[in-house]
Amino acid sequence: MIAVHLERGRVSVRSRARPRLPRGHALLRLAAGGICNTDLELQRGYYGFRGTPGHEFVAVVEESPAHPEWTGKRVVGEINLGCGRCHWCEHGWQRHCPRRTVLGIVKHPGAFQELFTLPVTNLIAVPPTVSTEHAVFTEPIAAACEILDQVLIPKGADVGVLGDGKLGLLIAQVLAAHGAHVHLFGRHRRKLAIAEASGVHTHAGGRRPRAAFHYVVDATGSAEGFREAAGMTVPRGVLILKSTVHGAVPVDTAPVIVNEITIVGSRCGRFAPALQLLKQRKLNLDPMLSAQYPLREAPRAFARAAERGVLKVLLRNS
């Protein structure tokens, strides 16, 4: 079988033995994988990563010895693998287990290979009415939905979202589907138009309004974006941080304290609400699919995903 391999900035495709199947795991055959910004960052050496990336995927269960009822099912899967024994895992919080591994990111080989493994408990079946192309978005949509698990945003509330990258577009659409009045601030009219189709108000370039929103989401991944987002938040408002900025960011804490802003760090989310949104066809995803490549053309796919203006690039194994 073939597997994508990242090492020192280079993307290659290697031949590899079938993975060994740990107890409680299912063997998964990749249908499609999505390249996300984290994968591009892993390529650049983030986390000192070396190996097979891939954490956005749809797969078909090839083998599941302990739970044969899963065999043949089309699935997506939660990407955090907890130790199963700690306080966090006991309470269903594998995502915060201090000893967790993470599919394609931390010490667990990723989905960009013909066959890979995940614990059966991480799997969720894809509803038959949801296409594989859409289901690949489950993981980033879940990350967007996580905001609503952390912060009570009332229906009808005005929300500002900064950043018109893939995650910003999904966050804006998820919050609009929730019933918020979402204002998305970005730089690319073509990308912003995608969210407009889901009822999002968009603003390209120009000055950002000061102290305008009780809820602001920063999905820019830039230090400048964080500063702008803090400035757009009203006193006592909530600023949700959704994109990591690499290295230390110079932050002036004075406005955060003086205006008593609450900053909420937000990462991965539950898959169930994401699949629900996909079933309800609430999100405009087709224009977010920029290109598809077969798995063996992964180097071209990664190069394409890193191009300016490109949104989601898929790797297909079927």
Added chain:
Amino acid sequence: MIAVHLERGRVSVRSRARPRLPRGHALLRLAAGGICNTDLELQRGYYGFRGTPGHEFVAVVEESPAHPEWTGKRVVGEINLGCGRCHWCEHGWQRHCPRRTVLGIVKHPGAFQELFTLPVTNLIAVPPTVSTEHAVFTEPIAAACEILDQVLIPKGADVGVLGDGKLGLLIAQVLAAHGAHVHLFGRHRRKLAIAEASGVHTHAGGRRPRAAFHYVVDATGSAEGFREAAGMTVPRGVLILKSTVHGAVPVDTAPVIVNEITIVGSRCGRFAPALQLLKQRKLNLDPMLSAQYPLREAPRAFARAAERGVLKVLLRNS
């Protein structure tokens, strides 16, 4: 009458005319004022300040033409003066009015003078059983109480507080009085002992425990303190920022996002709960009084307040 004057790092005492009394204001005769770190920062040029500082005070109402019932009362006063017309002021949030002035800090002459003014609506009578020395602490105790207005900290919860300066000592004691199990981390055994008398567990020096508290308060005012405080917070925990650090602080946002930490900026608070704690004698304040000076010796008082290990220094006018 005499007034303390700050300009370009120098503290002087000047003779000045009685202040004009704006409509709705009371003329206040200072009893005692407390020098806080903000005053020392104003002296160093923070906010480009020039004028009379002082926002922690106890005074006696000398004149109150529109509300004569206040005359002769011993009072403390909320330090933010709202415009009275905006959305924020209409809802009782003068503290966040965008056009607010602030007693002794922003465009309103401070309390370190024989006579000064505040709107009658800012005044609160000091209960007769509370001494003037204790009542001077009302404003910083209110700032500590603000944490409990922003974050629901359950009684019995373990809380970590970093910083054994004046504010850290008050925060630790206020949270202990609320019923939390407070662990105060600092560097000075003598200061930590003050909080111990109020039932606070203390830790001098040494390594800070990792991911140990669901609630952490940073009262260090240092970039290093913020980093330590974030490291002590469990995933999905709450980090309350109580001390501004000047200028931009290099912050690594990754742990905040990965661990989904909520950061709550916290500033001034309501005076009523602070006076309630003073009435109930829940806080150990006497050892926090380092020295008292007459108003005319303000330069010596400021120099003393800036010395290492010194806690609260009072200016007396009676």
